[in-house]
Amino acid sequence: MPQKDQHKIVILEANRIRRDYLKSIVSGRGCVPFIFEKETICLDNLRPLNPDMVISGPLSHNRMHRFVHTVKMIDGRLPVLILSGERSIKDFATSNGFVDVRVIEVNFKPSEIKGLISRLLRYRFANADSSDPETPLIIGSSPEMLKIKRKIPELNLLNQPVLIQGEPGTGKDLVARAIHHQSGRRHSPLVKINLGQLNPGLLDEIIFGAKEGSFVDSNQRFQGLCNPADGGTLFLDEIASLPASLQSRLLAVFENGFFNSADAEKKSAELKIVVSSSNFLDRLVHQGKFSEDLYYQMNAISIEIPPLRNHISDIPLLTDFFADKFCMENGAGHIELPKRLKDSFCRYSWPGNVRELKAAVRKAIIYGDQDRFIQNLSVQSAKRPHIQEFEEDIYALADLSNLKKYIKNQSNLNLKNVRRVFLFRAEKKIIKKALERSNWNRKKAARLLDISYKSLLNKIKEYRLV
Numbered sequence: 274m275p276q277k278d279q280h281k282i283v284i285l286e287a288n289r290i291r292r293d294y295l296k297s298i299v300s301g302r303g304c305v306p307f308i309f310e311k312e313t314i315c316l317d318n319l320r321p322l323n324p325d326m327v328i329s330g331p332l333s334h335n336r337m338h339r340f341v342h343t344v345k346m347i348d349g350r351l352p353v354l355i356l357s358g359e360r361s362i363k364d365f366a367t368s369n370g371f372v373d374v375r376v377i378e379v380n381f382k383p384s385e386i387k388g389l390i391s392r393l394l395r396y397r398f399a400n401a402d403s404s405d406p407e408t409p410l411i412i413g414s415s416p417e418m419l420k421i422k423r424k425i426p427e428l429n430l431l432n433q434p435v436l437i438q439g440e441p442g443t444g445k446d447l448v449a450r451a452i453h454h455q456s457g458r459r460h461s462p463l464v465k466i467n468l469g470q471l472n473p474g475l476l477d478e479i480i481f482g483a484k485e486g487s488f489v490d491s492n493q494r495f496q497g498l499c500n501p502a503d504g505g506t507l508f509l510d511e512i513a514s515l516p517a518s519l520q521s522r523l524l525a526v527f528e529n530g531f532f533n534s535a536d537a538e539k540k541s542a543e544l545k546i547v548v549s550s551s552n553f554l555d556r557l558v559h560q561g562k563f564s565e566d567l568y569y570q571m572n573a574i575s576i577e578i579p580p581l582r583n584h585i586s587d588i589p590l591l592t593d594f595f596a597d598k599f600c601m602e603n604g605a606g607h608i609e610l611p612k613r614l615k616d617s618f619c620r621y622s623w624p625g626n627v628r629e630l631k632a633a634v635r636k637a638i639i640y641g642d643q644d645r646f647i648q649n650l651s652v653q654s655a656k657r658p659h660i661q662e663f664e665e666d667i668y669a670l671a672d673l674s675n676l677k678k679y680i681k682n683q684s685n686l687n688l689k690n691v692r693r694v695f696l697f698r699a700e701k702k703i704i705k706k707a708l709e710r711s712n713w714n715r716k717k718a719a720r721l722l723d724i725s726y727k728s729l730l731n732k733i734k735e736y737r738l739v
Contacts, residue, residue, distance in 0.1 A: 280304040280394055281322060285315045285340070286330035291356075291379075295328060298386060312340050313607040316597075319347050325397055326390065328354045331379055334361050334414070338590055341365075341374060342410050343597045343607075349408030352393035356381070361414075368422045369411070370455040373397070409450040412594045413587035416712045417579045421448065424576060429456045434527065436512075436571045437549040439578030442628030445549040446510065448576060452547055453506040461505035469514035504544065512548040512571070513557055520564040527570040581623040581630060583710070589615045591627060595634040608638060617647040701736045704729070708738065 282304045286292040292308060299306040307322055309315035312332070319327070327344055329337070332355075341353055352373035355362060358380075366374040373396050375389055411422055425448070428435055435452060437445045446465075453463045509515075515523065527546075548571055555572075557563035581588070592615050600607055614637060623629050637646050704722065711717035719729040732738075 280326065281307065281324040282390075283307045283309065283315060283319065283322060283324045283327045284330075285309050285312060285327070286356075287311075288330060291330055295330075298383060299328070299390070302387065302390065304390075312336065313609075316340070316343050316347070317606050319344065319351075324351070326352050326354065326393055328356070328390075330356050332357075334359065334365075335590065335593075337362055338365065338412075338414065339593045339597065341371070342412065342594055343601070345371070345408045345410060346598055346601060350397065352397050354386075354389055354393060365414070368419055370422070370426055370451070371408075409447055409454050410594070411444070411447060411451055412591050413584060414590065415584040415586045417584045418587060421576055421578065425451050426455050428452055428574065431574060432545070433573045434546040434548060434571050436554070436575040437547065437578065438553055438575065439549075439551070440580045440626055441551045442626035443578040443580060444627050445551070445578060446508075448578060449506075449508045449510075449547045449549060453508075453545070456506070456545065458505050458545055463506045463508060465508040465510060467510045469511040506545040506547060509546070509548040511550060513550045513552040513554060513563060517564070520567050524564060524567045524570060527567070581626045585619050588618050588630065591630055592618055592634055595631045596638060599635050599638055610634070610637060611643055614643050614647055617650050621650055697736075700732070701738070704732055704736065705738055708733075 280303075282299050284292065284295050284299065284306050286295060286308070287310050292310075296306045296308060304325075307318070307324065309318070329340060332340060337355065337357070341355070344351055344353055350373070353371075353375075355366070355374065355376045356379050357363070357376055358378050363376045366376055373393060375393060377386055377389060411418065413419070413422075437448050439445050449465075450463065453459060554563055554568050558565045558568050592610060596608055596610050599605075618630065618633070625632075633646075633650070637643065640646065704718070707718040707721045708715070711721060715729055715733070716726055719726045722729065724732075
């Protein structure tokens with residue numbers, strides 16, 4: 274039994290020689306080691322053991338993803354030391370913002386691993402009183418998701434608002450929480466307001482501190498949730514639902530800053546604002562349904578979350594994550610869903626995105642009949658119409674949705690000029706979309722566009738898409 278001042282360290286290692294060596298190092302530091310050879314048994318015992326640290330031997334890329342994510346689900350403050358020489362594992366730790374997940378070479382020096390163990394344990398107990406043990410976990414190793422993960426830590430240095438856009442169910446709320454969690458404001462409040470669920474009067478009072486029917490000028494003291502005294506994060510969910518009258522108010526806040534209700538001192542830099550929208554705001558601006566000035570104020574820093582159908586390589590990782598989460602929440606042992614089920618998931622279009630996948634994993638575990646579930650999923654996929662690459666109408670595609678205004682402002686209504694501008698804008702958007710979809714691989718983009726590689730290079734040069 275460990276003494277009061279002894280640290281408990283869990284070791285996951287299948288190699289007997291390395292396992293014994295790690296055990297001797299941990300024991301030599303006055304710590305108590307708990308040894309496991311399999312991930313599932315190790316994870317099932319983490320909660321009852323309540324260790325101070327986890328050390329993992331080499332695992333494959335996907336197994337390491339799953340192991341670390343599940344450890345962080347169980348206790349977000351539990352440090353992990355990984356033995357690996359793979360570059361992708363080292364990138365995984367940094368790209369996910371895990372400050373207490375470290376990677377060391379398999380052929381480590383004793384002094385090196387002892388130093389890392391000491392630093393991770395110090396970090397563990399320095400943050401033991403943190404009120405937020407839950408770490409927002411963004412699952413995925415596709416280029417699309419890695420781009421988002423790498424961008425989030427950079428936002429800590431910027432005070433501008435952040436706009437998160439994506440289809441319903443893609444995980445905008447999760448990204449907003451990750452932005453807060455990976456910032457210097459993580460120990461301050463994260464206040465979320467769903468703008469689509471409040472009436473304008475109540476919304477005015479909650480955000481700006483104004484009583485219903487009254488108007489508070491932006492230069493007066495705000496008494497609402499926008500008071501930046503706590504220096505936290507204000508998350509305005511579904512910004513497209515904000516009434517036009519409050520859009521102008523919010524624009525004034527972005528331009529003039531918030532004011533502390535105690536001394537009227539301007540302190541906009543102390544409050545981080547994150548907004549999200551399931552409707553792409555540029556389309557709403559073109560349709561005259563959203564303030565153009567407010568959009569440009571918020572769009573300086575933006576994150577677009579791709580639909581699940583655009584990063585299907587992440588589906589197996591997400592499936593394992595949701596399966597582990599469901600089992601953990603229900604006190605069950607870890608379940609390995611069959612590969613054929615994950616393959617069927619990868620063939621489905623997921624109109625409800627990650628939220629729909631989470632529900633499907635839950636059903637697959639509860640009902641257990643995998644073959645019938647796969648068959649039903651195949652039937653649904655067959656009935657589902659083909660998802661159009663561009664859902665907006667042709668005018669929105671070419672930035673000419675407000676055609677009446679465009680025509681009114683033209684002194685020369687030359688049809689050739691109109692057609693030239695229309696085709697230029699539409700073609701530029703389509704080529705850019707193809708390049709993004711192919712991760713800027715020009716040969717793949719050319720095949721996607723069904724044009725020659727040389728033609729694509731000329732178009733890229735013509736439209737300055739570099």
